[in-house]
Amino acid sequence: MDAAQRGLRESATFDRATIAGIQHAAASGVYDIRGWGAKRALPHFDDLLFLGASMSRYPLEGYRERCDTDVVLGARHAKYPLHLETPVTIAGMSFGALSGQAKEALGRGAGEVGTSTTTGDGGMTPEERDQSKTLVYQYLPSRYGMNPTDLRKADAIEVVLGQGAKPGGGGMLLGQKISDRVAGMRTLPAGIDQRSACRHPDWTGPDDLAIKILELREITDWEKPIYVKVGATRTYYDVKLAVAAGADVVVVDGMQGGTAATQDVFIEHVGIPTLAAIPQAVQALRELGQHRHGVQLIVSGGIRTGADVAKAMALGADAVAIGTAALIALGDNDPRYAAEYEALGSAAGYYDDFQDGRDPAGITTQDPELSARLDPVRAGKRLVNYLRVLTMEAQTIARACGKSHVQHLEPEDLVALTIEAAAMARVPLAGTDWIPGRER
Amino acid sequence: MDAFMKDGLAGDTITFDLASDPVRALNAELHDPSGKVYEVLHPAGAHAVAAGIDRGITVDVRGHAGYYAAGMNDGGIVTIHGNAGTGVAENMMSGTVRVTGDASQSAGATAHGGLLVIGGSASMRCGISMKGVDIVVGGSVGSMSAFMAQAGRMVVCGDAGDGLGDSIYEARLYVRGTVGTLGADCVEKPMRDEHRAELAELLAAADLDHDPGGFRRYGSARRLYHFTSEHSGSY
Numbered sequence: 001m002d003a004a005q006r007g008l009r010e011s012a013t014f015d016r017a018t019i020a021g022i023q024h025a026a027a028s029g030v031y032d033i034r035g036w037g038a039k040r041a042l043p044h045f046d047d048l049l050f051l052g053a054s055m056s057r058y059p060l061e062g063y064r065e066r067c068d069t070d071v072v073l074g075a076r077h078a079k080y081p082l083h084l085e086t087p088v089t090i091a092g093m094s095f096g097a098l099s100g101q102a103k104e105a106l107g108r109g110a111g112e113v114g115t116s117t118t119t120g121d122g123g124m125t126p127e128e129r130d131q132s133k134t135l136v137y138q139y140l141p142s143r144y145g146m147n148p149t150d151l152r153k154a155d156a157i158e159v160v161l162g163q164g165a166k167p168g169g170g171g172m173l174l175g176q177k178i179s180d181r182v183a184g185m186r187t188l189p190a191g192i193d194q195r196s197a198c199r200h201p202d203w204t205g206p207d208d209l210a211i212k213i214l215e216l217r218e219i220t221d222w223e224k225p226i227y228v229k230v231g232a233t234r235t236y237y238d239v240k241l242a243v244a245a246g247a248d249v250v251v252v253d254g255m256q257g258g259t260a261a262t263q264d265v266f267i268e269h270v271g272i273p274t275l276a277a278i279p280q281a282v283q284a285l286r287e288l289g290q291h292r293h294g295v296q297l298i299v300s301g302g303i304r305t306g307a308d309v310a311k312a313m314a315l316g317a318d319a320v321a322i323g324t325a326a327l328i329a330l331g332d333n334d335p336r337y338a339a340e341y342e343a344l345g346s347a348a349g350y351y352d353d354f355q356d357g358r359d360p361a362g363i364t365t366q367d368p369e370l371s372a373r374l375d376p377v378r379a380g381k382r383l384v385n386y387l388r389v390l391t392m393e394a395q396t397i398a399r400a401c402g403k404s405h406v407q408h409l410e411p412e413d414l415v416a417l418t419i420e421a422a423a424m425a426r427v428p429l430a431g432t433d434w435i436p437g438r439e440r
Numbered sequence: 441m442d443a444f445m446k447d448g449l450a451g452d453t454i455t456f457d458l459a460s461d462p463v464r465a466l467n468a469e470l471h472d473p474s475g476k477v478y479e480v481l482h483p484a485g486a487h488a489v490a491a492g493i494d495r496g497i498t499v500d501v502r503g504h505a506g507y508y509a510a511g512m513n514d515g516g517i518v519t520i521h522g523n524a525g526t527g528v529a530e531n532m533m534s535g536t537v538r539v540t541g542d543a544s545q546s547a548g549a550t551a552h553g554g555l556l557v558i559g560g561s562a563s564m565r566c567g568i569s570m571k572g573v574d575i576v577v578g579g580s581v582g583s584m585s586a587f588m589a590q591a592g593r594m595v596v597c598g599d600a601g602d603g604l605g606d607s608i609y610e611a612r613l614y615v616r617g618t619v620g621t622l623g624a625d626c627v628e629k630p631m632r633d634e635h636r637a638e639l640a641e642l643l644a645a646a647d648l649d650h651d652p653g654g655f656r657r658y659g660s661a662r663r664l665y666h667f668t669s670e671h672s673g674s675y
Contacts, residue, residue, distance in 0.1 A: 030667065143550035143569060147533055148492055148512040175666060187552070187571040187590045188609060192665040195607075197588060201568040202508070202527035202546035211487045211526075215508040218467045219492030 021264070032264040033172065035354025035364060037165050037256045037301065037324060042273040044256070044302055045311040047421030048414050049430060052400040060399040067395040068405040071319050073296045074156060074225020074248040077217065081225055081248075082134055082156055085114030086391040087319035087406060088309055090326055091253075091300050092138045092158065092229070094120025096173050096182040097260030097354065098327075099371035100127055101379070102363040105330050107131030108376060109383025113391070118158060118321075121171040121196055123185045124150040131376075136227065139216065141170060142196035144186040148219055156249075157216055158227040159209070161200075161238075164257030164301040167231025167271045171196030172261040176357040179366040206241040213246040227251050232277035232301065233270075239284035243295050251321065252281045254301025258324040260364060261355035274301035274312075276424040282316030291316060292407070306393020313394070314409035315425060322390075329386035330379040331361045457481040463488060470516075473497050483509075485525065490518050496535070510537045513554060529556045532573055545582070548575045551592070557646040564601070567594045570611055576646035583620065586613050595642050597650055605658050613658040614639050616650060627661045 003010070010016065024032060053059035060067060075081040090110045095103050097120060104127050110117040111133035118136040119128065123145015129135055137154030139146065151157065162168060173182070173194045183190040203212045213226050228242040229251035242250045254274025259267065278299055285291035299312045300321035312320050324332075333341075335348040340360035346353060354364035362374035398406045401413045415430040416422035422429040423436035433440065454475040456466045459482040466480060470493050480501045483489050487506040490499045493516030501509065504522040514533040523541035532551035539547075542560035549565065551573030558566075561579030565587060572592045580598030587603070589611035599617035606623020612635070613626075622628075631653075639652040 033667075143531060143571075146531055146550065147552065148494060148514055148531070149533075151512070189665070192609075193667045195667075197569065201565065201587075202530045202549040208507070208526070211507045215488040215491050215511050215527075218463065218488040219512050221468060221471060221492075222464075 033174070033261055033355050034264055034267070034352045035258065035260050035262075036267075036352035037258040038268050038271075039352075040268055042256065042302075043275050043418065043421045043424055044273060045275065045308045047275070047417045048311050048425060048427065049417060050307075050310070050314070050397055050401055050413050051415060053402040057402045059402050060404060062396060062399055065399065066404055067399045069391050069395060071296070071407065073298075073319065074227070076225075076248040076290075076294050077222065077246070078156075078225040078248055079221075079223045080155075082116060084116060084134065084319070086387060087313065087317075087394075088303075088387055088390050089115050089136075089298065089319055089321045090117035091257070091321035091323035092118035092120045092136070092160065092163075093260070093323055093327075094122035094171075094173075095125045095128060096120070096122040096177060096186070096366070097364060099362055099365055099374060100125065101371050101374040101376045102327070102330060103128045104131045104376035105374065105379035105383060106326060107133075107135070108380030109326075109329075109387060110134070112380070112384045113387045115387065116155065119154075121160075122173075122182065123147075124153070125185075129153055138229075140196065141198060141200045142186070143201065144188075144196070151216070152220055154220075154224060156225040156227060157220070158229050158251065159213065159216070159247075160229045162198075162231035162233075162253075163229070163259065164231045164253035164255050164271050164274070165259035166262045166266045167233045167255075168198060169262060169266055169270075170198035172355065174261060174355050174357070177355070177366045182366060206245050209241075209245040217246075225249055227298070229253060231255075231257070232272045232274065235272070235277040235280035236284050239281045239297075240288065243285070243288050243290055247295060249296045249298060250281065250285075251298040251300065252277050253321075254299070256302030257300050258327075259354075273424065274299060274303075275421060277301075278312060278315040278317060279424070279426040285316075292318070306390045306395075307397060309390055309394040310397040310406065310409055311414065313406055314413050315411060315427075318407065325386070326383060327363055329383045330363055331374060331382065332359075332363050334361055337361055453477045453479050455479045455481060458483050458486050458489070467491060470497065470499065483520075483522075487525070490516065493518070493535070504541070513537055523560070524558075528558075529554070529573075532556065542579070543577075547577075548573050551575075553592075555645055561598060567592070567611070570594065574642055574645070576642055576648065578646070578648060580617065584623070586611055586626075587623065589613070593638065593642060595639065595646070595655070597648060605660070607664060608658075608660045610660065612638075614642075614655040615658065616655045619656075619658070622658065625661050625664045626658055629657045629659050631655065631657050 071087045073082040116134040136156045175191045225248040227249040228247035230238045232254045255271035296318040299317040337360035338348045359365040414427040478499045483503045485506040491511035496515045498517040501520045506525040508527045510518040515535045519538040524539045524543045526544045529537040530549045532554040534554045538557045540559045543562040545563045546565045547562045548556040550569045552571045564582035566581040566585040568587045570592045576595040583601035584603045586605045590609040596615045600619045602620035603623040605626030636652040
């Protein structure tokens with residue numbers, strides 16, 4: 001008989017996960033560090049619905065009438081902007097956090113569908129460069145592995161100020177994942193718990209960032225688009241400042257965005273939901289005359305389906321980025337490793353100990369035997385399938401809304417199911433013309 | 441060659457006057473050089489002067505440079521005859537950068553290799569996150585210098601400000617004068633013969649003749665290499 005059948009009542013305040021957290025802190029004296037993103041329920045894309053065409057709007061025929069998905073990123077200043085075939089890109093994830101096989105699979109998958117993949121906190125590996133048709137090179141506070149040769153090999157440069165899982169925090173990689181190769185790339189002793197800086201070492205504030213971006217452009221002869229990535233917090237102001245500093249593309253990562261290793265308290269309590277961040281970013285770009293014309297917006301944090309892609313774009317994103325979903329496509333949390341997840345004290349569908357280096361799926365590990373379980377070719381193919389499904393799903397919705405390009409989706413195509421989502425997304429509550437916070 | 445002035449044939453000094461030539465023209469030439477020796481006049485605090493050099497050319501900058509002078513230098517021999525702004529020689533890979541005057545914040549930040557010599561003093565965060573570079577400062581350095589310094593060597597012939605070597609990894613620091621305070625996990629270490637020998641080499645490379653015996657050595661106690669709540673008071 002389970003607890004509920006016996007008449008036991010779980011505390012909403014002190015639920016079992018909370019009790020386990022207190023017990024873990026008391027027993028170990030260490031806060032919980034884990035991977036994944038925010039697990040709490042948040043207002044999200046699920047709280048939005050599309051208004052398909054009927055009488056007042058004219059739909060497009062599925063499978064017959066064109067609905068384009070390509071996107072150009074970084075044409076504002078760069079000599080060579082990116083031209084992607086799908087607006088679904090792969091977010092920054094490091095070699096170190098991920099196995100070499102996983103990075104290769106991401107590059108293979110992204111390349112085959114004509115989208116970009118991104119390095120992470122730890123530098124660019126030759127394998128990653130070779131397997132990625134379009135590679136975005138992250139420029140992070142730690143500058144691990146940063147060098148001008150790789151900078152010139154990149155197709156775009158992403159200056160990272162923060163990420164949604166931990167806006168205001170630096171990276172972490174625990175000792176069990178610092179193999180000799182990872183340590184060498186980061187110029188650190190093997191086996192130590194590695195903490196990345198949270199602030200850039202040679203600039204502070206938007207005025208300095210403008211000069212930093214100028215330097216990066218000078219070093220790379222103004223060839224490459226420069227992105228600025230922020231974790232979603234004061235998004236309206238951050239986007240305005242990023243544009244003023246010279247960004248070609250702004251990446252906004254909501255609090256559902258994943259991480260390989262961060263304090264649980266940080267993941268769950270810092271930042272704002274993706275849904276709340278997009279309209280702020282779009283407002284900033286509109287006021288600067290850049291939306292859909294000059295600076296592109298990439299949104300990440302909790303993108304799972306083509307519906308999420310379409311909703312993010314309808315709210316004003318030019319493209320999206322996926323991280324957690326891409327890892328799941330590669331094979332993360334696969335039920336075939338159920339017994340091994342259980343042995344690690346977790347379960348398939350729950351596994352978030354990416355910091356631990358013992359991933360049975362061979363993705364978030366540096367262990368040679370575990371890594372070898374992931375076939376980069378087959379995993380890359382799964383990612384190809386998934387990216388194509390996302391793209392086709394977004395097209396399905398766009399056609400239903402009468403759009404010949406997914407970028408033509410607009411807020412007027414959306415309604416919200418909850419007052420919270422209506423207020424955050426700035427679209428009307430379904431069946432009403434009420435947008436909370438806006439004068440009628 | 442209309443946009444800038446070139447004196448004579450390859451092998452001679454090629455001169456850019458930033459009073460009229462844009463920095464873009466200078467850097468484009470330095471990235472695909474037609475000569476080996478360059479002179480830059482009237483930098484007037486321009487940013488990113490001589491950034492991104494990737495081979496062994498020589499550049500003399502006559503005057504004060506702005507932010508990120510010789511940024512990401514990889515093999516160039518760059519001398520700034522004046523002061524340098526924030527982030528001089530940031531992320532240098534190899535080569536030599538000399539500043540005859542003072543340097544602003546974050547001199548040599550994250551640099552992986554090469555030699556940075558500052559004749560005068562350097563401001564805060566000198567050598568922050570250094571990853572293998574050698575830095576020799578003729579004067580003093582400001583607070584939080586060698587913060588999270590990972591590898592390489594820093595020599596300070598004057599004094600060091602507060603928080604020297606905070607959260608330092610494997611870099612070695614030599615200071616001749618006083619240290620305001622040491623940062624978290626940074627400790628004084630004994631000077632042995634091998635340290636005096638490498639210090640003598642670094643001083644010689646910077647054309648300084650101080651007695652290595654007059655310096656103290658600092659480095660990591662390696663107590664913060666693993667996360668534990670027992671060290672929470674250290675941060």
